[in-house]
Structures are given as structure tokens and as C-alpha cells.
Amino acid sequence: MAQWRWGLWAMLAVLSVFLCANAEVGLDADRIAADTLYLCEQIGIREAGTEAERQTCDWLEGWLTALGFSSGAGSLRRTAFRSLEEKTSENLIAVCNAGSQGPLFTIVAHYDSVSTSPGARDNAAAVGILLDIARLLGPECASLPCEIHLAFVGSEENGYHGARSYVAGLSEAEKARHQGAFVMDISAASPDDHAVLVTTLLGGRLPDGQYAAAERLPALENGVTRAVSAACQELSGIGAPSFYRGESDHQPFHDAGLEAANVCWRRVEEGWPWLPDSYHQASDTPQELDYETAVLTGRCIVRAIELLTLATQ
Numbered sequence: 001m002a003q004w005r006w007g008l009w010a011m012l013a014v015l016s017v018f019l020c021a022n023a024e025v026g027l028d029a030d031r032i033a034a035d036t037l038y039l040c041e042q043i044g045i046r047e048a049g050t051e052a053e054r055q056t057c058d059w060l061e062g063w064l065t066a067l068g069f070s071s072g073a074g075s076l077r078r079t080a081f082r083s084l085e086e087k088t089s090e091n092l093i094a095v096c097n098a099g100s101q102g103p104l105f106t107i108v109a110h111y112d113s114v115s116t117s118p119g120a121r122d123n124a125a126a127v128g129i130l131l132d133i134a135r136l137l138g139p140e141c142a143s144l145p146c147e148i149h150l151a152f153v154g155s156e157e158n159g160y161h162g163a164r165s166y167v168a169g170l171s172e173a174e175k176a177r178h179q180g181a182f183v184m185d186i187s188a189a190s191p192d193d194h195a196v197l198v199t200t201l202l203g204g205r206l207p208d209g210q211y212a213a214a215e216r217l218p219a220l221e222n223g224v225t226r227a228v229s230a231a232c233q234e235l236s237g238i239g240a241p242s243f244y245r246g247e248s249d250h251q252p253f254h255d256a257g258l259e260a261a262n263v264c265w266r267r268v269e270e271g272w273p274w275l276p277d278s279y280h281q282a283s284d285t286p287q288e289l290d291y292e293t294a295v296l297t298g299r300c301i302v303r304a305i306e307l308l309t310l311a312t313q
């Protein structure tokens with residue numbers, strides 16, 4: 001991607017003004033912290049296929065409805081699917097600018113947890129970020145000429161079933177418009193992690209437009225990781241490095257030939273993005289997290305979508 005184009009987009013972006021629902025407010029660390037606390041301590045462990053997972057989906061639907069998303073207007077979709085061992089889980093998709101024929105983006109956060117952990121960073125904090133992005137954008141965001149699916153998915157922890165069901169439900173026309181999926185999983189960090197924002201991916205487009213597995217890409221990056229890194233550089237002064245790694249909801253997107261990346265916090269040592277020590281442990285609690293890292297994750301994703309949308313105009 002030519003350097004001058006990034007420069008032009010950055011200049012256009014500086015001139016552009018967000019006119020979305022609560023753009024002047026921005027993402028808020030206290031709101032994300034409160035939502036993370038509610039999910040982990042009021043609902044608790046949210047294992048796929050359980051009453052607690054369904055209760056989480058009800059709670060999210062209540063919030064999104066209050067924000068103006070509605071099934072009648074085509075901006076809220078709740079769908080059930082079968083996951084591991086014939087259990088039933090659900091996805092809840094809030095659509096910003098439903099019916100737009102512009103580029104389509106998806107932001108994903110799974111709301112289930114493993115049975116051994118309250119799952120604060122994996123993945124209640126990401127759900128809190130996505131809910132705050134819903135507050136920021138609302139169902140209609142006039143200054144962003146694109147469609148954004150805010151995908152709250154179930155049943156990640158037992159095999160990425162929610163993301164797989166979501167991708168399987170995209171029409172061919174939607175896939176053709178799909179410019180990238182931003183998957184949040186472990187998308188906040190604690191000070192003890194000594195972590196940085198990174199992206200992980202499994203595939204992307206070659207210069208001729210063909211989709212290829214990551215090891216066949218000329219560089220370990222795709223359109224999503226480049227945009228996140230540019231946004232992170234702009235917002236924090238540090239670009240987000242990319243790694244070739246699976247183990248999350250970005251895999252079903254890559255399997256369908258769609259560009260995607262996991263946007264997460266990792267301690268990077270010896271060239272490898274290490275998972276935090278509390279991963280899938282009872283110690284993964286809301287009190288451990290620095291919610292400013294969650295805000296940066298969300299801001300980088302919204303900014304990356306803005307950069308990619310400007311690039312298509």
C-alpha cells in the first residue's frame with residue numbers, strides 16, 4: 001500500500017468530523033469497567049449453552065434496544081445455533097447503518113467464558129468495549145458511509161461456533177462488500193502483563209486480490225492489521241505488531257476468505273505474543289484490568305474502520 005495514500009487518508013481523517021450518536025463523548029473506561037464487573041460478578045461464569053450465557057444475551061439485547069437498535073428496523077438480529085455437543089447458543093448482531101451498500105465491517109466480541117473463570121479479560125472487557133462502541137455509533141452514523149456489524153457471539157470457548165455461524169449467515173453480496181473483521185479477545189490488559197496491543201491473523205489478500213494463507217503473504221499483515229497498526233501509531237505513538245496465530249474467532253473469517261484479525265493485548269518476548277498468566281484461570285477478574293487499555297483497543301478499531309472507509313472513497 002502506497003505511503004502517500006496513508007498520508008492522504010490521515011489528512012482527510014483530520015478534516016472529517018464524526019457525527020455519530022455520542023461521538024463527542026467517546027469511549028469511556030468507567031462504563032467498560034462497570035459492564036465488565038456486571039458480567040463477571042452479577043452474571044458470573046458464562047459457559048456456552050448454559051442459562052448464564054442466555055442471560056448475558058438478554059442483558060445485551062436490553063442495552064442495545066435502549067440504544068435504538070431494533071429488529072423491526074433491521075438493526076438488531078438475534079439468532080440461535082447448535083454448538084458443541086448439540087448445545088444451543090445465540091449470536092446478537094447490532095447493525096450500524098443497516099441497508100448501506102458501502103463497505104461492510106464486523107467487530108466481534110464473544111460473550112461466553114470457560115467454566116473455570118469469570119472471564120474478565122477473556123472476554124467480558126471486550127463485550128464492554130463493543131457495547132460502548134454501540135453507544136458511540138448508534139444505529140445510524142451519518143459520517144461513516146459503511147455498514148458495521150457489532151457481533152456479540154456465543155460459544156467461542158468450545159470451538160468458535162458463534163463466529164462460524166455468523167460467517168455462514170453472510171450472503172454472497174455481504175461477503176463481497178466485507179472489508180474486514182476486528183475480533184476482540186483478551187482485548188484489555190493488566191499492568192502486570194507488561195503487554196502491548198497486537199494483531200494476530202491467518203490470511204489476507206495478495207496484491208492481485210487473491211486470498212492467501214498468512215505464510216504465503218509477502219508480509220505478515222493484511223488490510224485489517226495495517227489499519228489497526230496505523231490507528232494505534234496515531235493514537236498511542238506505537239504501532240501494533242502482527243503475528244501469525246489462530247485460536248480465536250478470526251479463524252472462521254479466514255476460512256471463508258475474509259480479511260480479519262484478532263486485536264488483543266500480549267506480552268511480547270523473544271518474538272512471541274504470550275497469553276497472560278490468568279488465561280482461563282479463576283484469577284481473570286475485573287479488578288486486575290487497566291480499562292484505559294480497553295479504551296485504546298476500541299478507539300484503534302473505530303479509527304481503523306474510518307481509515308479503511310476513507311480509502312474506498
Ligand SMILES: [Zn+2]
Pocket residue numbers: 110122123156185186
Ligand atoms: Zn476468548
